Amino acid sequence: MKYAQMTKEQLIGEEKLLQEKYDEYKARGLSLDMSRGKPDTNQLDLSIDMLDILTGKEACLSANGTDYRNYGFTDGTPEAKALFAELLEVPAENIIVMGNSSLSIMYDTMARCMLYGVPGGNGPWCKEEKVKFLCPSPGYDRHFAVCESLGIEMICVPMMPDGPDMDLVESLVKNDTQIKGIWCVPKYSNPEGTTYSDETVRRFARLQCAAPDFRIFWDNAYMVHDLYEEGDNLLNLFEEAKKAGQPDIVYLFASTSKISFPGSGVAVMAASDRNIAHVKSILQVQTIGYDKLNMQRHVQFFKNAAGVKEHMKKHAALLRPKFELVLAAFDRELAPYGIAEWTKPKGGYFISLNLSDGCAAKVFALAKEAGVTLTNAGAAFPYGKDPRDRNLRIAPTYPTIEELGLAVEVLCVCCRLTAVEQQLHKMS
Amino acid sequence: MKYAQMTKEQLIGEEKLLQEKYDEYKARGLSLDMSRGKPDTNQLDLSIDMLDILTGKEACLSANGTDYRNYGFTDGTPEAKALFAELLEVPAENIIVMGNSSLSIMYDTMARCMLYGVPGGNGPWCKEEKVKFLCPSPGYDRHFAVCESLGIEMICVPMMPDGPDMDLVESLVKNDTQIKGIWCVPKYSNPEGTTYSDETVRRFARLQCAAPDFRIFWDNAYMVHDLYEEGDNLLNLFEEAKKAGQPDIVYLFASTSKISFPGSGVAVMAASDRNIAHVKSILQVQTIGYDKLNMQRHVQFFKNAAGVKEHMKKHAALLRPKFELVLAAFDRELAPYGIAEWTKPKGGYFISLNLSDGCAAKVFALAKEAGVTLTNAGAAFPYGKDPRDRNLRIAPTYPTIEELGLAVEVLCVCCRLTAVEQQLHKMS
Numbered sequence A, B: 001m002k003y004a005q006m007t008k009e010q011l012i013g014e015e016k017l018l019q020e021k022y023d024e025y026k027a028r029g030l031s032l033d034m035s036r037g038k039p040d041t042n043q044l045d046l047s048i049d050m051l052d053i054l055t056g057k058e059a060c061l062s063a064n065g066t067d068y069r070n071y072g073f074t075d076g077t078p079e080a081k082a083l084f085a086e087l088l089e090v091p092a093e094n095i096i097v098m099g100n101s102s103l104s105i106m107y108d109t110m111a112r113c114m115l116y117g118v119p120g121g122n123g124p125w126c127k128e129e130k131v132k133f134l135c136p137s138p139g140y141d142r143h144f145a146v147c148e149s150l151g152i153e154m155i156c157v158p159m160m161p162d163g164p165d166m167d168l169v170e171s172l173v174k175n176d177t178q179i180k181g182i183w184c185v186p187k188y189s190n191p192e193g194t195t196y197s198d199e200t201v202r203r204f205a206r207l208q209c210a211a212p213d214f215r216i217f218w219d220n221a222y223m224v225h226d227l228y229e230e231g232d233n234l235l236n237l238f239e240e241a242k243k244a245g246q247p248d249i250v251y252l253f254a255s256t257s258k259i260s261f262p263g264s265g266v267a268v269m270a271a272s273d274r275n276i277a278h279v280k281s282i283l284q285v286q287t288i289g290y291d292k293l294n295m296q297r298h299v300q301f302f303k304n305a306a307g308v309k310e311h312m313k314k315h316a317a318l319l320r321p322k323f324e325l326v327l328a329a330f331d332r333e334l335a336p337y338g339i340a341e342w343t344k345p346k347g348g349y350f351i352s353l354n355l356s357d358g359c360a361a362k363v364f365a366l367a368k369e370a371g372v373t374l375t376n377a378g379a380a381f382p383y384g385k386d387p388r389d390r391n392l393r394i395a396p397t398y399p400t401i402e403e404l405g406l407a408v409e410v411l412c413v414c415c416r417l418t419a420v421e422q423q424l425h426k427m428s
Helices: A008-027 A041-045 A078-088 A102-116 A141-149 A166-175 A198-205 A237-243 A273-286 A292-302 A305-333 A360-369 A401-427 B008-027 B041-045 B078-088 B102-116 B141-149 B166-175 B198-205 B237-243 B273-286 B292-302 B305-333 B360-369 B401-427
Strands: A032-034 A095-097 A132-137 A153-160 A179-184 A215-219 A250-255 A267-270 A340-342 A351-355 A372-374 A391-394 B032-034 B095-097 B132-137 B153-160 B179-184 B215-219 B250-255 B267-270 B340-342 B351-355 B372-374 B391-394
Touching (some): A008 A401, A041 A305, A078 A267, A078 A305, A102 A215, A102 A250, A132 A141, A141 B273, A153 A166, A166 A179, A198 A237, A273 B141, A292 A305, A305 A351, A305 A401, A360 A401, A372 A391, B041 B305, B078 B267, B102 B215, B102 B250, B102 B273, B132 B141, B141 B179, B166 B179, B166 B198, B237 B250, B305 B340, B305 B351, B360 B372, B360 B391, B360 B401
Parallel strands (some): A132 A179, A215 A250, B132 B153, B215 B250
Antiparallel strands (some): B250 B267, B340 B351, B351 B391
């Protein structure tokens, strides 16, 4: 029975029962972590053979004999570019293969915008009175942290089932020259697992912006991270933007952090000819080159896009049961009481759980007290503030299946207890 | 006989002889490169066993079982910090182990100064009307490129046999609040191979600056790059600055680019508690972490500072004959004619050759035409402009000993031909 339909007596009975369960969990001194989107040990083992794949000098040579153990190739090896060109469906000449982290590429790109501006703009963003960015929310906390750190004002845009609210996006960028860009995780979005519809992607490609130097930061973090054979399809914004006559509007980012090793993967950016030429002109001042031997490891291990996709099926086989366990628990422990909604992603790393307004921070605190660490309530919103205090990001990947089962049980009890108390409070 | 003492007839005879030699070389269609400070293939082979040193999961675990294949450790692994602490003689807590390139750390540090400022300063440097940097010259072209790219005005400071002209440095920084820092390669400086004297280091430590946010960018690129058993000793600026009561004045940088693999090494920065806390607070926005597996490779291969120093003896054995070949050629082919001076470094990657004023660009062009690529004349000076047009940076490391021998022969002929022509021109 839904809590909203229960009598006060029924709710008091339910509260007592839940409090007992909660106290039991608390007494067990648990220490469970569902806070971050980290692969588990078994996933890391999938790429273990990559570590010693470069044996001897020959493994470090390009097809034409270039020695990747030495300086050079500021924009990445041709072989690594070819691999990512196939994966991203972008021409190799529009790709720069960089270091170990797409987050640091995105930060660096934003810092470059601040210090130099972008092609078609009026100089460095840091010289402007104010810079604003659109932030589809809930979204990725580390994107928002980059803006906050650089003093870029964030404007929330609600996420809809097919991507950001494009009516709002279009109306905001049309008149405000201070709005310089938008953060997007277009496939299996963090935290909702939403994939932008074709129409949303096309509207991005055609976006009419008052700022001549507007950029879409297109973080395709989960491009090949399907949980099921039949994954979501994302339209190619690079192509669509070109067709729409504004190829410069998009910066694409991706990495192998959740394909090979987080922290020891390879990350890339892709963009139009003009954008890439501009980035390279500054990049050659920043560095002599990125780690070509690590690019070589990835190329030799995966061979091509098909190799990556085969590899991702092994990840999916490990992750699917975890996602399904959480969703089944929510169906069993939350659905009957009408106290929450959640997403059912077909890929990515997260499930987004929406409680009644005003409940998320309480559930987070209760869970913490019982030894279950969740991502901070509000983390998925700019400045860490969820305006409705209702969203929790569930990260099921890192714990073992046993730990996860227990953690979700505790979480569900915390959700129910908070909901019952809220319901009782409304009655009083 | 010195050219200055020759009669016109003697000079004309010499010119004819040299022109014939030059034409002979030119006819051979040579293609020799002495332009960049790159290790040669044999040096790269010294570290080849590092490539597959991580075999299996256990090799990726820290002493206490942390899995370095996953996210975390924004400031580097404790093991890597310990290794560099020993090498740099700086406490581990004052070190951040980062990515593959100290140049990119230096760029990033400068960008951070521009965007955020530094502890003790008045905010972001990019908000100031003008920022100036002192550039001991000749110096490292890529340092100067960072300033030029970010619009930082460069002021030349002459290099003396014991480091930069400290009288000039002290008098400049005393009154000008726009001077925010200085670039230094304190040991085996690029390109002269000069090691700063203890007195120079102490004067840096005690430097009285009008700008409260002045920083010494101390690029210890050649800290263990001795050519001889008896290397130069560099006083520890980190310690001296602390003793002098201004620990925050220095940012130290180093890398293993010329110890293990250029582009696939590990780079670090070191600084005071306050500086490090400030950098970390921004770094955690920039990245989740650097490549810990590559740190682990280096730690397992080298073990400790003694291991690095043993390894560097093997590099020295390969490099010494090359330096000695060049110096012997200069002694034989240039010294008798009184047309040049050069440094005789005990370490590092370069020899600095000073010709008569107005000769460097001509020699560069002549050599180029004969198939010998040198570092651009003027490259070692801010904005690529050598005020006296006399300096050439000689990079003897990359060519084979045979190629090097031939390249230096050609170079010496070009130097002599240019000098003879200049002498004749003076007479006419």
